[in-house]
Amino acid sequence: MDDEPVLPLYAYERLADTIEGEITSGRLVVGARLAAEYELAEIHQVSRNTVRSAVELLRERGLVATKQGAGTYVIRSRRPDTPRE
């Protein structure tokens, strides 16, 4: 319990939420590729490491999948019902 604070505290959480919003809103459809990490870093004015943390969160949420050398792709438009661990 007590997971997921109401306000995303950290930059990587906010970025993950932002990108998740683009997915759930349909602006990023299943199969679409996210911008490259360095691009996301520039766009959102954070470091690439922060982008990677955000994308890691999105992977854990089951929304995207990443392939080295290729990119990160949307694999789901909304979160699977609460992974509960």
Add this chain to the structure above:
Amino acid sequence: MDDEPVLPLYAYERLADTIEGEITSGRLVVGARLAAEYELAEIHQVSRNTVRSAVELLRERGLVATKQGAGTYVIRSRRPDTPRE
């Protein structure tokens, strides 16, 4: 399939395997606290981030749990039967 290459390729994998060995061998028992990240970094001559990657692996293997401000503790002496994701 095809997970876990025979030879651990990266420093953080080797370090994780090393620490796992200390756990499975009984030198680190359940409840024991691992050395601090900066200590492990010094001991094994790697960076803190590499230590963190190794510990992250151990968490995924279900062997340890980390509590901010407290430390990383052994919670299991051997891997649970293949987490298969």
Add this chain to the structure above:
DNA sequence: AAATATTTGTACGTATGTATG
């Protein structure tokens, strides 16, 4: 087929923030 460019992965260092004791 081969070389180049792009993109993610790993690893290092450093600084600052947050939680615990």
Add this chain to the structure above:
DNA sequence: GCATACATACGTACAAATATT
């Protein structure tokens, strides 16, 4: 309040996998 320890965040460099020319 202070010390300790983990967490986040910045930057940098190079390696590895993939895509493109």
